[in-house]
Amino acid sequence: MDCKKATRLLSDAEERELTARERFGLRFHVLICTACRRFQSQLQLLRHLLSHATPKMLASVYASGVRLSDSRRQKIKDLLWQATQEP
Ligand SMILES: [Zn+2]
Numbered sequence: 443m444d445c446k447k448a449t450r451l452l453s454d455a456e457e458r459e460l461t462a463r464e465r466f467g468l469r470f471h472v473l474i475c476t477a478c479r480r481f482q483s484q485l486q487l488l489r490h491l492l493s494h495a496t497p498k499m500l501a502s503v504y505a506s507g508v509r510l511s512d513s514r515r516q517k518i519k520d521l522l523w524q525a526t527q528e529p
Contacts, residue, residue: 453525
């Protein structure tokens, strides 16, 4: 399994149950790949934050003018784009 496939599966796992084969391959890849391990923990953090955020909190963060830097924003775009590509 390559990183492209691994990041796609990590994103897919948010929406559907992975097959046993996918889970096994992904677990092994994440074990040996620092980049995908980091991606996985960022996804978990994001999910955690979003699950605890109320609409009021999200609105106040938005209103505070906090914005991601352009490079950070681009990085997230790249990851999302990669994650939606076919292997
Ligand atoms: Zn990887």
